[in-house]
Amino acid sequence: MRLLMLGGTEFVGRAMTDAALARGWDVTVFHRGRHEPPDGVTALHGDRTTRDGLDVLAGGEWDAVIDTWSAAPSVVRDAARFLRGRVGQYVYISSRSVYAYPTGAGLDESAAVVEGSMDDGDVAYAEAKRGGELAAIDAFGDNALLVRAGLILGPYENIGRLPWWLTRIARAGRVLAPGPRDMALQYIDVRDLAAWTLDAIEQRLGGPYNLVSPPGHTTMGDLLAACARTTGSDAEFVWASPEAILKAGIEPWIQLPIWLPPGEEHDSMHQGNVSKALATGLHCRPIEETVQDTWNWLQTIGGQAPQRPDRPTVGLPPDTEAAFLDSGAH
Incomplete structure (x- = not known):
């Protein structure tokens, strides 16, 4: 396979590039030169x-292109x-995030989506992603594959969610x-994505696909326990109710990464x-493997x-x- 990777040096793009190289694909990485791409x-x-x-x-000519762009949809339009x-x-x-909020629990790819335009410049994240989808469809029709990823974790994460929990729990x-x-x-572990x-x-699949683990693939308790085991920490977990956390003004998702209180937001995300x-x-590896490999990667880059x-920036x-x-x- 001849693959063109738009980006390919950070998190999702890096995982895609590494996986393609491991399959023996011929990979071209197009990027701005700010980070070193993988060898090969x-x-x-x-x-x-x-x-x-x-x-x-x-x-050039390629069998497929992967585009991870998250900003102005017009940039996707022009590339496509x-x-x-x-x-x-x-x-x-x-x-x-392209689904119209609140999506509710159990909705599939047929759920209503936000308005968007492939001609938009800088817009909010959900509208930007929807505009990017429309740009891909406009240029490639049935040969456009829309990978609607959920929460992404794993090595090379540059958002900081799982790395924050690991480093916090390591401090004990x-x-x-x-x-x-x-x-x-x-x-979804970025490598499974x-x-x-x-x-x-x-398989030459096309159209939209939700890409995230099955609901209940892990729990908040299992995630934090895996972080403690992986880091060798003897941290004392003090479990708090959602009501107490919200009353204290602590912000879900940003100050407590990954976590959302029960309700519409949780149902939409999880x-x-x-x-x-x-x-x-789709195969999803266990949370223990995602946590361990993310910790191992963090150690190779100095822990930050x-x-x-x-x-x-996330974290409490x-x-x-x-x-x-x-x-x-x-």
């Missing part, structure tokens, strides 16, 4: 947001139109653990229907995860955590 690729440099920024790709006729399949890594002491302990979580996507390219992807071969400049400030635990309000 053909690296081409350019800035797709500038006039003539894609010109270095003008002479530029590559039409020289690429067999356009794979756009989208998001389950009393740790605010957001309950309920048995609350179901739904996520990559494996399914490459399989889908080989109760999605993935039967379509499962029927086409990279941070995407366009995403907020130590003084906020201490004040909450000392209050006894949990």
Whole structure:
């Protein structure tokens, strides 16, 4: 397979590139040159947001292209139109955020989506991803594969969610653990996302697919316990009710990464229907493996995860955590 990777040096793009190389694919990575791509690729440099920024790709032909772009949909539109006729399949890594909120529990790919336009410039994340989908469909029709990923975890994470929990639990002491302990979580290991996507390219799948683990693949308790085992920490988990956390003004998802209190937001994020992807071969590794491999990767880079400049820094400030635990309000 000849694969063109738009990006390919960070998190999802890096996982896709590594997986394709492991299969013996011929991989071309197009990027701005800010990070080193994996060994074994053909690296081409350019800035797709500038006039003539894609010109270095003008002479190539590929079986498929993978595009992880998350900003202005017009950038996806321009790339898709530029590559039409020289690429067999356009794979756009989208998001389950494209569904109109609240999505509710158990809804599949037929659920209503937000409004979007492939001609948009800078818009909110959900509208940007939907516009990117429309751009891929406009240029490639049935040969556009829309990978609607959910929460993504694993090595190379540059958002900081799982790395924050690992480093916090490694420090030990009393740790605010957001309950309920048995609350179901739904996520996708970035390497399982990559494996399914490459399989889908080989199968020439098209259209939208929710890509996340089955609901209840793990729980909040299992996730934090795996972090403690992996880091060798003797942290004392202090489980707190959602009501107490919210009353204290602690922000779900941002200050307590991954966690959302029971309700509409939790159902939208952690109760999605993935039967379509499962029927086409989606495999999800256990949480212990995701946690262990993410910790191992963190150790190779000095323990500090990279941070995407366009995403907020996540995590609970130590003084906020201490004040909450000392209050006894949990």
